[in-house]
Amino acid sequence: MFINYAHRGASQYRPENTLISFRYGLELGANGIELDLQETKDGKLVIFHDDTIDCKSNGKGRIADYTYAELKQMDFGGWKGAEFAGTSICLFEDFAKEFLGLDLTFAIELKVPNIEKQTLELIEKYKKHDRIYISSFDYDILAAVRKLCKNVKISWLIQEPIKRENIEKLLAIGGTQICPAAKNATKESVALAKSHGLGVRLWGVTDEAVMRKAYDLDTEGMTVNFPDKLTEWLKLYPRKGIKK
Numbered sequence: 387m388f389i390n391y392a393h394r395g396a397s398q399y400r401p402e403n404t405l406i407s408f409r410y411g412l413e414l415g416a417n418g419i420e421l422d423l424q425e426t427k428d429g430k431l432v433i434f435h436d437d438t439i440d441c442k443s444n445g446k447g448r449i450a451d452y453t454y455a456e457l458k459q460m461d462f463g464g465w466k467g468a469e470f471a472g473t474s475i476c477l478f479e480d481f482a483k484e485f486l487g488l489d490l491t492f493a494i495e496l497k498v499p500n501i502e503k504q505t506l507e508l509i510e511k512y513k514k515h516d517r518i519y520i521s522s523f524d525y526d527i528l529a530a531v532r533k534l535c536k537n538v539k540i541s542w543l544i545q546e547p548i549k550r551e552n553i554e555k556l557l558a559i560g561g562t563q564i565c566p567a568a569k570n571a572t573k574e575s576v577a578l579a580k581s582h583g584l585g586v587r588l589w590g591v592t593d594e595a596v597m598r599k600a601y602d603l604d605t606e607g608m609t610v611n612f613p614d615k616l617t618e619w620l621k622l623y624p625r626k627g628i629k630k
């Protein structure tokens with residue numbers, strides 16, 4: 387099945403990585419959710435992308451320098467539009483309670499090291515199935531995940547194109563999915579990954595034109611900020627490949 391991952395939720399329309407963004411992603415037809423994890427000063431896992439809160443809240447500074455209680459007092463929605471003012475930052479545990487039991491595929495990205503154990507424990511506590519990928523750009527984080535858990539699915543986000551070297555490196559830690567940027571992906575490199583038993587998920591799908599081109603590459607999914615557009619496209623072209 388092709389997975390339409392709501393990237394940070396329906397982040398084109400809602401403040402990213404918040405509960406309202408994830409819920410809206412599902413309303414728009416996503417069958418997957420992508421999110422970013424970081425740790426607060428007091429060791430809580432929160433869903434947030436940037437190192438600092440300056441652009442996506444009414445606060446300032448590094449997220450890791452605030453406790454969850456302090457972050458909870460801040461507004462993580464008003465930057466996106468006055469109608470979203472008062473939106474809170476989301477604890478990963480609250481997300482897990484609401485979503486991990488649903489019939490969806492998850493891409494849970496670890497943005498910082500040393501949160502692997504807590505992430506796996508919360509997933510174990512709330513999951514109802516195994517369509518959960520732990521992903522990161524940081525290979526060492528993924529290697530640490532694998533040391534802690536033999537069977538969780540691992541997907542590696544890469545900046546460079548798929549090559550034999552990164553395929554082998556991922557296979558060495560029992561990874562299942564490799565994730566290049568859409569602009570770096572080709573039919574040949576996707577086929578190479580698949581010939582080694584890896585799935586391919588694309589990121590960096592910046593607009594609908596990129597999305598349509600990427601859909602033709604025979605991958606198992608992509609993250610999009612606009613899941614409604616991908617939902618429409620999948621209805622028009624439910625099989626792989628763009629109609630010529």
Ligand code: G3P
Nearest residue numbers: 420422543588589590609
């Ligand atoms: O889908 C993966 C993608 O989220 C990676 O990039 O910067 O949005 O976390 P970024």
Ligand code: CA
Nearest residue numbers: 420421422495
């Ligand atoms: Ca991400």
